[in-house]
Amino acid sequence: MNLLLVRHAEAEDAAVSGSDFARKLTPHGRQTAADVARALRHCLSGSVLLWSSPLLRTRETADYIAQAFKTPVDRYHDAIPAGDLNALSRDWQALAEPPETLIVVGHQPHLGIWTTRITRISLPMKKASVTGIYLPKADHLKGELQWYALPKMMSRMVSAPRT
Numbered sequence: 001m002n003l004l005l006v007r008h009a010e011a012e013d014a015a016v017s018g019s020d021f022a023r024k025l026t027p028h029g030r031q032t033a034a035d036v037a038r039a040l041r042h043c044l045s046g047s048v049l050l051w052s053s054p055l056l057r058t059r060e061t062a063d064y065i066a067q068a069f070k071t072p073v074d075r076y077h078d079a080i081p082a083g084d085l086n087a088l089s090r091d092w093q094a095l096a097e098p099p100e101t102l103i104v105v106g107h108q109p110h111l112g113i114w115t116t117r118i119t120r121i122s123l124p125m126k127k128a129s130v131t132g133i134y135l136p137k138a139d140h141l142k143g144e145l146q147w148y149a150l151p152k153m154m155s156r157m158v159s160a161p162r163t
Contacts, residue, residue, distance in 0.1 A: 002101040003119035009033040009128040011057035037068035046100030053080035083110035
């Protein structure tokens, strides 16, 4: 199974309500999320399952990915903002039909910690960056880093003129 870890795009510093859970994407964050989603759609084939943190900025980022793949967000998973990779992996291991790619939209520092734990490679998880990890066995947390993309790279993929 391929595991894509996507950090949410740029969000406002504080929500009007004062709640971290209610922080929305900025206009720049919405554009970046849309570009990343379109680039992912060009890069991936096969079955995709999309999970997101329930926090607003991740839900908004995941919505762009869902639109690009024409698939709903399958689950808003509380283990994502909690940083509980063990609970998350138990749930993907329990899937009756594992997808070719599981996309998880989440937060720092958890995504960076998970990448290091799974691949033994430390990467800076900038806003809207994507890490692609191959898990030879969906029931193990040992994987191989396949690629890492910053949002500018993803935006260039969808805005570059085709030749």
